[in-house]
C-alpha cells in the first residue's frame with residue numbers, strides 16, 4: 001500500500017485524506033495545531049461558544065451537487081441538522097426593518113413596499129436570484145480517472161446557462177457598485193452586509209441564489225461539528241492524524257517528493273499533499289521555493305492590495321436572552337469610529353442562543369466580523385506593546401454601538417474576545433491570517449494547478465488554490481488532489 005503524507009488537517013486536508021484512504025492509500029495527516037478544522041473553528045470562553053469560522057455552508061441543501069461530497073467525507077450525516085434562518089439578514093434602518101428573505105416572491109413584495117422607487121431594480125435583482133438558484137459548484141472528475149464517482153449531470157449544467165449569461169455583466173461590477181444603484185439606503189446596506197462589498201456582484205447573486213434554493217444552511221454545532229465529523233470519518237477509515245506536528249519542509253529528490261521533515265524528523269512517504277496555505281507553502285515548504293509560472297501569478301495576485309480577505313472577529317457573551325431578536329442584523333452606527341485607518345459607520349452581528357448550546361441558560365452569544373485588511377495595524381500594535389489595549393479599544397467601540405441597538409445587553413457582558421488577523425495567522429499558518437482571496441470586479445478568476453509541473457508525487461489543495469476560497473473550495477480541491485493521486489498511482493478513486 002502506498003503511503004501518503006498530508007500537511008494540514010483543515011477541510012482540504014481531511015477531504016484529501018478521506019478519499020485517499022477510501023481509495024486504498026495508507027494516510028497520515030500532520031497538523032501543526034492541537035485540533036482539526038483549521039479556519040473552520042470555534043472556541044469556548046466561560047461557557048460561551050464563539051463561532052470563529054463557518055457562517056453558512058454551500059451544499060447543505062440535499063439537492064445540491066456538493067451535498068453528496070459533504071456526505072461522502074462524513075461532514076454531513078443522517079444526524080446533521082441545519083438552521084435556515086429566514087430572513088437571512090435584517091437591516092434595522094433607524095427602526096425600519098428591511099429583510100433579506102430567502103423566499104424570492106416574499107423578498108420582491110417586501111422590498112418593493114420598502115422602496116417603490118427601486119421597483120425596476122428590485123424586480124431585476126429577484127429575476128437574477130431565480131436564475132442563480134440553479135447555479136452551483138459542479139462536481140467533476142479529472143480526465144482518465146478510474147472511478148465510478150458520479151459527476152454533475154449535463155442537464156444540471158445546461159440549467160445553469162441562464163445564470164452563466166449574467167456572469168459577465170455582473171462580474172464587471174463590485175457588490176458596492178451594484179448596491180449603489182438602489183435609491184433606498186437600507187437596501188444598499190442590506191446587500192453590502194450580506195456579501196463582502198469588494199466582491200464582484202456574481203458572488204452576491206451566487207449567494208442570494210444559494211439561499212433562495214434552500215441551500216446555505218448553518219450546520220447545528222457549527223464549525224466544530226463539521227470538522228469533528230470529518231476527522232472522525234477519516235480516523236474510522238483507519239487514517240492517522242498527528243496533532244501538534246508542524247511540517248518544516250517537503251523533501252524533493254530528482255524532481256519527486258519523497259516525504260517531509262516534521263519538527264526536525266524525516267518522514268518518508270510515496271506522495272505528499274500540501275493543504276496548508278499554498279501561498280506560504282510555495283515559499284517556505286520547498287527548497288528552493290517553487291518558481292513555476294502559476295506560483296508567480298499566485299504571489300502577485302494574492303498579495304495585491306485588497307485581495308486578501310481577513311477579519312477581526314469580536315465575540316461577546318451576554319447574560320441576557322436575545323432569542324426573540326433576528327439572528328443576523330446590520331444597522332448604521334449613530335457615531336462612527338475609526339479602526340485600522342478606516343471609518344466604521346455600520347455593524348453587522350449574529351446572535352447565538354443558549355438552546356443551541358452557545359451560551360449558558362438564559363444567556364446569548366453575539367459575534368461581529370469586521371472585514372478589512374488590518375494586518376499591519378495589528379502587527380504594529382503588537383510591536384508597540386499595544387495589542388491588548390487595541391483589542392479592548394475595538395471591543396469598547398463596538399459595544400457602545402451595540403448597546404444602542406440592543407439596550408438589553410447594557411451591563412450584561414460576561415465575557416468578550418477579539419480574534420485578529422494575527423490570531424488566524426498564528427492558529428492556521430495562513431498568509432496575514434487571510435482565509436479567502438478576492439478577485440477584483442472585471443478581472444478573470446484564476447485557479448492554480450493541483451500538481452506542480454516539476455515535482456512529481458506532490459499535490460496542492462485548499463482555499464488558496466481556487467479563489468475566492470471558502471469551505472466549498474477546500475472540499476472540492478481536496479477531492480481533486482486525491483483524484484490526481486489515484487490516477488498517478490493507478491488506483492481506483494473510491495467515494
Ligand SMILES: Cc1cc2nc3c(=O)[nH]c(=O)nc-3n(C[C@H](O)[C@H](O)[C@H](O)COP(=O)(O)OP(=O)(O)OC[C@H]3O[C@@H](n4cnc5c(N)ncnc54)[C@H](O)[C@@H]3O)c2cc1C
Pocket residue numbers: 007008009010011012013030031032033036037038039040052053054055056057058245246247248275276277311313369424427428429430435436461462463464469470471472474
Ligand atoms: C471568520 C470566518 C468566517 C468564515 N465564513 C465562512 C462561511 O460562512 N462559509 C465558508 O464556506 N467558508 C467560510 N470561511 C472560510 C473557510 O473557513 C476557509 O476558507 C476554509 O476552512 C479553508 O480550509 P483549508 O483546508 O483550505 O485551509 P485551513 O483552514 O487554513 O487549513 C490548513 C491547516 O493546515 C495547518 N497547517 C498550516 N501550516 C502547517 C504546517 N507547516 N504543518 C502542518 N500543518 C499546518 C493549519 O493549522 C490548518 O489546520 C470563514 C473563515 C473565517 C475565518
